[in-house]
Amino acid sequence: MISDKEKGKLIVRELIKRYGREIPLYLNYHKRKPYEFLFAVIMSAQCTDIRVNLVTKELYKKYDTLHKFANANVKSLEHDIHPVGFYHNKAKNIKECAIKLITDFDGKVPNDFEKLLSLPGVGRKTASVVISHLYGIPAMAVDTHVARISKLVFKLNLKKVEEIEEFLKKTIDKKYWELWNTHIIALGREICIARKPKCTICPIYKYCKK
Numbered sequence: 001m002i003s004d005k006e007k008g009k010l011i012v013r014e015l016i017k018r019y020g021r022e023i024p025l026y027l028n029y030h031k032r033k034p035y036e037f038l039f040a041v042i043m044s045a046q047c048t049d050i051r052v053n054l055v056t057k058e059l060y061k062k063y064d065t066l067h068k069f070a071n072a073n074v075k076s077l078e079h080d081i082h083p084v085g086f087y088h089n090k091a092k093n094i095k096e097c098a099i100k101l102i103t104d105f106d107g108k109v110p111n112d113f114e115k116l117l118s119l120p121g122v123g124r125k126t127a128s129v130v131i132s133h134l135y136g137i138p139a140m141a142v143d144t145h146v147a148r149i150s151k152l153v154f155k156l157n158l159k160k161v162e163e164i165e166e167f168l169k170k171t172i173d174k175k176y177w178e179l180w181n182t183h184i185i186a187l188g189r190e191i192c193i194a195r196k197p198k199c200t201i202c203p204i205y206k207y208c209k210k
């Protein structure tokens with residue numbers, strides 16, 4: 001019987017074998033405009049990254065400064081981001097987020113988890129993705145794939161996302177937190193599909209099913 005930490009290490013090794021050491025970036029943004037990454041992550045809730053990228057391709061040409069987002073007409077912004085779904089809330093949050101970034105953070109995306117959480121539309125998952133990607137600060141982002149698959153492989157009976165996040169932080173080596181997020185999501189999309197997991201070809205089968 002191996003410990004959870006040992007199991008975590010072995011799973012990370014299998015994930016690296018399959019998906020490599022690189023952390024893939026699926027959302028497009030301009031490197032000089034980190035707020036674009038933040039807004040893309042906000043838009044990616046319940047939406048595919050491909051669709052977000054299709055929307056932001058035009059959106060970031062039209063709103064090419066943070067001030068343009070802050071001064072946006074919400075109805076018009078809703079129309080512009082319509083394909084990403086939940087566009088009423090997302091448009092409202094993006095505009096309010098832009099205003100708060102300008103008024104409270106000098107137009108910069110904060111590199112502090114709690115400050116990120118204070119932004120409209122930013123929950124723990126978004127804050128974790130943003131802080132680890134933009135600033136290289138280790139954070140464990142738990143989305144639906146990460147929660148579901150982590151619970152399966154570690155036989156967890158946890159309900160709250162915060163509890164799963166806490167468990168993973170204790171179990172997975174800090175340097176692999178971001179990789180755990182991206183590679184488990186890749187596994188969830190390709191192999192461990194919620195309604196029809198392809199267990200026979202799963203690279204972590206022996207750790208999940210024992």
Ligand code: SF4
Pocket residue numbers: 149152153191192193197198199200202203204205206208209
């Ligand atoms: S073995 Fe099956 S259930 Fe377990 S992670 Fe792989 S695909 Fe999912």
